[in-house]
Amino acid sequence: MTSELFSPLTLRSGQVLKNRIAKAAMEENMADDHQLPGRQLLSLYRRWADGGTGLLITGNVMVHAEAMTGPAGVVLDEHAPLKPFSEWAEAGKSGGGAIWMQINHPGRQVTSDMPGVVWGPTDTGVSLGKHSGRFGKPTAMTAQQIQETVARYAVTARRAEEAGFDGVEVHAAHGYLLSQFLSPLVNKRTDRWGGSLENRARMLLDIVRAVRASVSPSFAVAVKLNSADFQRGGFDADDARQVIEMLEPLGVDMVELSGGSYESPAMTGRPADDRTQAREAYFLDLAKDLVRTSPLPLMLTGGITRRVTAERVLDSGVSVLGMGTALAVTPDLPERWRQGREADRAMRPVTWSDKALASAAGMAQVRHQMRRLARGRATKPGTHPAVALVSEHRKQRRALRNYRTWLAAYRTAA
Numbered sequence: 001m002t003s004e005l006f007s008p009l010t011l012r013s014g015q016v017l018k019n020r021i022a023k024a025a026m027e028e029n030m031a032d033d034h035q036l037p038g039r040q041l042l043s044l045y046r047r048w049a050d051g052g053t054g055l056l057i058t059g060n061v062m063v064h065a066e067a068m069t070g071p072a073g074v075v076l077d078e079h080a081p082l083k084p085f086s087e088w089a090e091a092g093k094s095g096g097g098a099i100w101m102q103i104n105h106p107g108r109q110v111t112s113d114m115p116g117v118v119w120g121p122t123d124t125g126v127s128l129g130k131h132s133g134r135f136g137k138p139t140a141m142t143a144q145q146i147q148e149t150v151a152r153y154a155v156t157a158r159r160a161e162e163a164g165f166d167g168v169e170v171h172a173a174h175g176y177l178l179s180q181f182l183s184p185l186v187n188k189r190t191d192r193w194g195g196s197l198e199n200r201a202r203m204l205l206d207i208v209r210a211v212r213a214s215v216s217p218s219f220a221v222a223v224k225l226n227s228a229d230f231q232r233g234g235f236d237a238d239d240a241r242q243v244i245e246m247l248e249p250l251g252v253d254m255v256e257l258s259g260g261s262y263e264s265p266a267m268t269g270r271p272a273d274d275r276t277q278a279r280e281a282y283f284l285d286l287a288k289d290l291v292r293t294s295p296l297p298l299m300l301t302g303g304i305t306r307r308v309t310a311e312r313v314l315d316s317g318v319s320v321l322g323m324g325t326a327l328a329v330t331p332d333l334p335e336r337w338r339q340g341r342e343a344d345r346a347m348r349p350v351t352w353s354d355k356a357l358a359s360a361a362g363m364a365q366v367r368h369q370m371r372r373l374a375r376g377r378a379t380k381p382g383t384h385p386a387v388a389l390v391s392e393h394r395k396q397r398r399a400l401r402n403y404r405t406w407l408a409a410y411r412t413a414a
Contacts, residue, residue, distance in 0.1 A: 004314050005307070006338060009054075011253040011297070015166060015220045018097055019054035020314060021334045024256070024301040024322030025102040025169070025224070027363070028059040028370055029072040029395075033402045035065070036081070037074055037088040040374040045088065047373045048327060049095030052334035055320070056092045057256075060104035060171055061160075063152040065410055066116035069106045069176070072399035076101070076156045079414070082163050089164035100167035100220060101160040103153055107177030108138035108186075113400060115407055119145065120180050121187040121194065131356045146193065146203055149177070154210035157221070167220025170207055173258045178204045179226060182243070185234045201243050205250065212251040222299075223247055224256040227286040237286050241293055248295040256299040256322060257290065259283050284313060291317035305346060307337045328369040329381045347381035361385035364392035 009017045032038030048056055062068055062075045076085060092099030108120035111134055120138035141149070157168045172178035180186045181203045187194050193202050204223070212221050227240050244255050287300045300313050301322030313321045326333055330343040347365060352358040368388040369379040 005310060005334075009297070009319055011220055012251070013167075013220050013253050014218050015098065015253070017054040017320065019052075019334070020320050021053050021310070021337075022055040022057060022299060022301075022320050022322045023048050023053045023327050024258075024299075024324045025057045025059050025171070026324045026328060026366060026370070027069060027073070029070045029367060029399070030371070030374065031072045031074045031399075032084075033406065035062075035073065035075040035403070035406060036084040038084065040371070041074075042087055042091040043376065044370055044374040045091040045099070046094055047331045049092055049097060049099075051327065051332035052095070052097075052338060053327070054097050054334075056097060056099045057169055057322070058088070058092070058099070058101050060102045060176075061156065063103055063105055063156045064117075064149065066407065067105055067107075067110065067119065067177075068114060068116060068403070069104065069109065070111075070399070071114065071396060071403035076103075076159055076163075077152065078155050078159075079410070080159070082159060085160070085163035085165075089166075093164075093166070098166040098220075100169050100222065101156075101165045102169040102171050102224065103156045103160070104171035105149060105152075105177040107175075107180045108135065109175055110136050112136045115404055119177070121189050124186050124188065126175075129356070140189070143191075150203065150206045150210050153207045154214040157211040157219075158214040161215045161219045167222060167253065168211060168215075169222040169224055169256065170204070170211065171224050172204050173224045173226040173256075178207070179235070182226075182239070183235045197239055197242055198246075201246055204243070205246060208247060208250045208252060217251075220253045221251060222254045222256060223252055224258060227257045227259045227283045227290065237289060240286075241290055244290065244294050244296055244298075252296055254297045254299055254320065255294070256301055256320075257283055257287050258301050259286070284316060284318075287313075287318055288316050306342060310337070325366050328366045328373070329379050331373055345379070345381050350385045352385075358385075361389045364388040367392055 006019045030040045062073050065075045065077055089099055110118045118136035118138045119141045122140045123138055125137050126135040160168050182200050187200050192199055225240055226235055227237055283302050297319035299320035299322050300318045304310055304321055304323050305326045310321050329347050333343055350358040350362045365385050365388045368383055372379050
């Protein structure tokens with residue numbers, strides 16, 4: 001196989017990625033007490049920047065201060081100071097690569113202990129069996145709330161460019177708000193945002209148009225999309241193909257393919273319907289079909305840990321490969337590959353029978369590694385998932401107290 005791993009890629013905006021390796025978004029949950037990027041995030045991104053990736057995509061930055069995926073999330077809205085974000089962008093570009101900000105709204109995937117709002121296309125809640133009570137009961141969004149949310153994405157994108165980021169990625173995967181609108185299982189609306197795929201994709205398309213209009217032509221705009229939801233009757237690969245075609249005329253630079261949601265955590269290799277059991281490159285088979293028809297460059301994320309797998313992904317026609325967990329454990333993995341070496345450690349998947357709990361423990365393990373990197377320490381992928389989960393729970397409780405205090409002050413000031 002001839003490797004394109006370290007060849008540049010020119011995007012339609014004119015932006016050039018120095019190689020085909022991206023650090024995919026992982027939810028760091030490491031904001032400071034004011035929901036801003038602080039010292040830990042800057043340190044973490046410098047570690048990744050030094051590791052040789054062509055592109056760093058941040059963990060999801062929230063467009064709505066009252067709608068958070070977690071209490072230690074970063075918020076960039078019209079009120080946030082730009083200096084901490086400028087420092088974050090500078091840290092991410094310090095190794096010569098590009099940095100894009102992933103921008104997101106959780107919709108109904110908000111835990112029940114969080115203040116703020118829990119919105120969705122309809123009032124259908126997250127279904128996780130005995131764990132369903134962990135999530136708040138959503139209310140169906142009004143037309144005005146939908147329009148205001150579209151505007152929020154545009155504001156966040158514009159301010160990300162002002163802060164020095166090279167692009168944004170609109171998150172429309174993993175069961176968050178835009179993924180909820182795309183899903184026929186969640187979106188039961190009967191108005192212009194429900195029913196046909198064209199209607200279910202309307203909010204995403206409106207957001208991309210608004211974002212593209214609010215930034216310069218040289219600023220990259222990407223979309224993260226599920227190749228499939230991995231739920232029977234849900235958003236599937238044919239839907240993904242059609243949405244990619246809808247995005248092409250809107251000035252999108254690239255579409256990142258992933259899969260799953262909290263209800264079916266395929267992004268961690270544990271889908272609810274067991275249709276993908278691949279240990280590496282979970283979504284490659286679906287991506288191969290989409291590559292054949294896609295008018296846009298595709299990035300594939302999920303389970304890539306070895307160079308041979310990365311080369312197989314690129315040989316399929318995918319333009320960029322995304323890695324998350326592998327870079328949380330070995331931040332200099334791209335540079336190792338350049339030197340003909342592999343990672344000397346890996347994190348084993350959590351194989352507990354309770355998939356929801358296993359997914360939470362797996363994410364806790366990843367965050368444990370990121371926090372070690374942020375403190376300048378070596379990673380410890382052998383940490384027991386139960387230990388990581390308990391530690392994460394304690395950190396989130398402290399972060400929740402801080403977020404409640406901050407949100408109360410934010411509402412008063414607003």
